[in-house]
Amino acid sequence: MKLKPAPELTVSGWLNTAEPMSLAGLRGQIVLLEAFQMLCPGCVSHSLPQARRIAEHFTAHGVTVIGLHSVFEHHQAQGSREALAAFLHEYRIAFPVAMDAPGEAAGERGGLPRTMAAYAMQGTPTTILIDRQGRIRRHSFGAVTDLALGAAIGVLLAEGDPVSAPDGSDPEMACTPEGCPAP
Amino acid sequence: MKLKPAPELTVSGWLNTAEPMSLAGLRGQIVLLEAFQMLCPGCVSHSLPQARRIAEHFTAHGVTVIGLHSVFEHHQAQGSREALAAFLHEYRIAFPVAMDAPGEAAGERGGLPRTMAAYAMQGTPTTILIDRQGRIRRHSFGAVTDLALGAAIGVLLAEGDPVSAPDGSDPEMACTPEGCPAP
Amino acid sequence: MKLKPAPELTVSGWLNTAEPMSLAGLRGQIVLLEAFQMLCPGCVSHSLPQARRIAEHFTAHGVTVIGLHSVFEHHQAQGSREALAAFLHEYRIAFPVAMDAPGEAAGERGGLPRTMAAYAMQGTPTTILIDRQGRIRRHSFGAVTDLALGAAIGVLLAEGDPVSAPDGSDPEMACTPEGCPAP
Amino acid sequence: MKLKPAPELTVSGWLNTAEPMSLAGLRGQIVLLEAFQMLCPGCVSHSLPQARRIAEHFTAHGVTVIGLHSVFEHHQAQGSREALAAFLHEYRIAFPVAMDAPGEAAGERGGLPRTMAAYAMQGTPTTILIDRQGRIRRHSFGAVTDLALGAAIGVLLAEGDPVSAPDGSDPEMACTPEGCPAP
Numbered sequence: 001m002k003l004k005p006a007p008e009l010t011v012s013g014w015l016n017t018a019e020p021m022s023l024a025g026l027r028g029q030i031v032l033l034e035a036f037q038m039l040c041p042g043c044v045s046h047s048l049p050q051a052r053r054i055a056e057h058f059t060a061h062g063v064t065v066i067g068l069h070s071v072f073e074h075h076q077a078q079g080s081r082e083a084l085a086a087f088l089h090e091y092r093i094a095f096p097v098a099m100d101a102p103g104e105a106a107g108e109r110g111g112l113p114r115t116m117a118a119y120a121m122q123g124t125p126t127t128i129l130i131d132r133q134g135r136i137r138r139h140s141f142g143a144v145t146d147l148a149l150g151a152a153i154g155v156l157l158a159e160g161d162p163v164s165a166p167d168g169s170d171p172e173m174a175c176t177p178e179g180c181p182a183p
Numbered sequence: 184m185k186l187k188p189a190p191e192l193t194v195s196g197w198l199n200t201a202e203p204m205s206l207a208g209l210r211g212q213i214v215l216l217e218a219f220q221m222l223c224p225g226c227v228s229h230s231l232p233q234a235r236r237i238a239e240h241f242t243a244h245g246v247t248v249i250g251l252h253s254v255f256e257h258h259q260a261q262g263s264r265e266a267l268a269a270f271l272h273e274y275r276i277a278f279p280v281a282m283d284a285p286g287e288a289a290g291e292r293g294g295l296p297r298t299m300a301a302y303a304m305q306g307t308p309t310t311i312l313i314d315r316q317g318r319i320r321r322h323s324f325g326a327v328t329d330l331a332l333g334a335a336i337g338v339l340l341a342e343g344d345p346v347s348a349p350d351g352s353d354p355e356m357a358c359t360p361e362g363c364p365a366p
Numbered sequence: 367m368k369l370k371p372a373p374e375l376t377v378s379g380w381l382n383t384a385e386p387m388s389l390a391g392l393r394g395q396i397v398l399l400e401a402f403q404m405l406c407p408g409c410v411s412h413s414l415p416q417a418r419r420i421a422e423h424f425t426a427h428g429v430t431v432i433g434l435h436s437v438f439e440h441h442q443a444q445g446s447r448e449a450l451a452a453f454l455h456e457y458r459i460a461f462p463v464a465m466d467a468p469g470e471a472a473g474e475r476g477g478l479p480r481t482m483a484a485y486a487m488q489g490t491p492t493t494i495l496i497d498r499q500g501r502i503r504r505h506s507f508g509a510v511t512d513l514a515l516g517a518a519i520g521v522l523l524a525e526g527d528p529v530s531a532p533d534g535s536d537p538e539m540a541c542t543p544e545g546c547p548a549p
Numbered sequence: 550m551k552l553k554p555a556p557e558l559t560v561s562g563w564l565n566t567a568e569p570m571s572l573a574g575l576r577g578q579i580v581l582l583e584a585f586q587m588l589c590p591g592c593v594s595h596s597l598p599q600a601r602r603i604a605e606h607f608t609a610h611g612v613t614v615i616g617l618h619s620v621f622e623h624h625q626a627q628g629s630r631e632a633l634a635a636f637l638h639e640y641r642i643a644f645p646v647a648m649d650a651p652g653e654a655a656g657e658r659g660g661l662p663r664t665m666a667a668y669a670m671q672g673t674p675t676t677i678l679i680d681r682q683g684r685i686r687r688h689s690f691g692a693v694t695d696l697a698l699g700a701a702i703g704v705l706l707a708e709g710d711p712v713s714a715p716d717g718s719d720p721e722m723a724c725t726p727e728g729c730p731a732p
Contacts, residue, residue, distance in 0.1 A: 041363060042364070042366070057330050122354075122357070141354050142357035143356040143357070145240070146333060147236055148333065149330070150329060150333020150337060151241070153333075153334050154337020155337040157337070157338055158339075170327075172326075173326040174324055174325035174326070175226075175307050176306035177306065180223060181224075181225070182224075
């Protein structure tokens with residue numbers, strides 16, 4: 001199977017990073033690109049908390065998590081930098097977030113944002129996994145399970161230097177010959 | 184790092200399989216060995232449902248899930264084949280489950296079950312991941328996150344024939360230019 | 367509407383109480399009777415944790431929680447006092463639990479337990495709410511929401527001395543002019 | 550205990566209702582007043598879904614649920630009618646929502662909204678329960694459990710015409726002599 005190169009991000013600004021970022025500059029890293037809207041319920045309840053967990057688990061293993069705010073509706077409510085900054089502050093999202101650049105016919109009923117269009121995303125959340133060579137390895141629309149996304153990340157981890165996956169076990173939940181914890 | 188071969192299972196019986204199984208017979212498969220007790224709350228609420236999800240996601244990708252009932256307490260309540268069979272029936276656990284063989288000094292306060300001892304497990308749940316060559320690649324005591332276990336499985340998947348990880352996305356949760364679903 | 371008196375419990379033993387109990391002896395208390403089986407998944411995941419929460423919230427307000435182990439299947443696995451005691455120990459269930467007396471034709475395919483039959487319960491979980499006069503005020507089969515069960519308890523609380531319902535709020539989750547907590 | 554009359558709402562507008570509402574006009578109804586901000590994580594994850602459940606369970610029993618958008622921070626992001634309307638649309642909130650009137654020194658660092666101040670609310674979420682006589686019966690800051698809030702509603706329900714609390718049970722989760730459902 002021929003793998004497609006991930007199109008470069010076309011954005012109008014960044015939050016949570018001192019310098020603008022680019023996929024070209026991240027070559028050698030595994031990149032998780034999480035496209036969302038601050039008023040998308042599935043993004044808020046599922047995909048953004050998942051992206052936070054991935055940043056916590058895998059940053060030390062060479063995975064960079066980037067949020068992409070791809071606003072294609074409710075531009076007045078969620079289209080400003082101030083609204084996004086307030087949202088990121090309240091939801092404690094600390095990874096870098098790019099503002100997807102408005103499309104040609106921008107406006108309340110305008111065109112799709114440019115990066116969203118370049119990736120042919122259907123909506124939000126969309127979760128894109130990019131390998132160390134800058135190629136798209138997974139494109140998921142809607143909620144993805146932690147098991148499936150973890151496995152996809154593991155496949156990419158294994159392509160690099162020999163690595164061990166993160167531990168993430170919690171002995172507090174276990175029974176031992178001395179007894180079990182409260183459920 | 185030198186990897187340790189996974190000790191063969193020493194068991195007193197099997198459920199959910201017509202023929203007894205062995206790790207030797209599973210060479211070439213990735214094996215998830217899930218040690219549990221039917222009265223271990225963390226096993227019932229976390230690890231057994233997780234093992235079921237892994238069986239659903241990864242069986243088609245060459246992963247075999249085996250339960251190991253390693254009873255080291257409450258032998259009267261959970262030590263019989265009948266009790267285990269009733270439990271597996273009610274919790275809809277369909278993957279093969281082995282009954283860990285009692286230790287030398289078996290009884291209400293007897294020795295640890297033999298497979299549990301051979302793996303130096305501390306208690307239940309314990310989740311063991313074995314690669315296609317029969318080597319232990321992960322040994323987790325207590326609850327493991329889906330992300331971490333998924334990544335560990337992905338690392339092993341990548342060592343085989345080129346594979347794609349399972350999809351597992353749910354577009355029902357997504358916003359599109361036509362609208363968002365109810366949260 | 368004429369309210370039915372709650373039939374007295376017919377049981378073969380008690381756990382978590384020094385003395386046997388009776389509904390007659392609990393007149394003046396609101397009684398939550400939670401019928402369950404230790405191998406009933408909905409009881410373990412939903413109704414027993416709910417009964418624990420009710421004991422925590424409402425014991426100080428005159429509500430007594432009683433578990434009723436009404437075994438109508440898997441008698442070998444869950445029919446013994448030892449099995450029930452192990453279960454209550456591991457799941458940290460501290461409220462009194464009665465063992466429903468076996469029916470006439472007891473055995474693996476025997477009759478329904480006596481108290482279960484007297485209340486015409488359909489299965490487990492069944493949640494029965496009894497008022498201070500010993501009358502059945504609610505009979506629910508299957509999972510009940512906390513809101514609905516809380517409201518039913520509140521109705522009975524209001525019939526006694528003027529009471530205030532328990533507080534149960536958690537300011538840790540709140541935003542103030544000083545900021546919001548992490549989600 | 551002397552009960553305090555609930556101060557009238559002072560608002561700058563309404564959504565989800567054709568006509569403005571008032572507490573005076575709701576005398577005879579039990580009123581649940583849910584103060585929130587659209588960028589308050591505890592409101593989005595806990596209190597607004599709870600208010601929806603209350604509307605579903607109790608509207609037929611004489612309970613009116615009203616949302617109160619009391620913005621005291623991030624005025625640019627969440628202070629406009631358009632932002633609130635987009636939020637209510639995406640989160641499928643269908644009960645009437647009032648916009649709390651800005652305080653004297655309104656602005657990005659202005660005074661507290663007027664209704665918030667009149668009730669001496671500490672922040673969001675705040676859940677206020679008002680009885681049929683228009684008196685405050687419960688004032689909770691932060692997340693409230695369904696059990697506690699259900700009980701408080703039940704107490705008020707019992708003060709009216711004899712009522713039965715809503716059912717809310719789900720037999721799908723139950724074991725019967727014919728078997729148990731999948732967990």
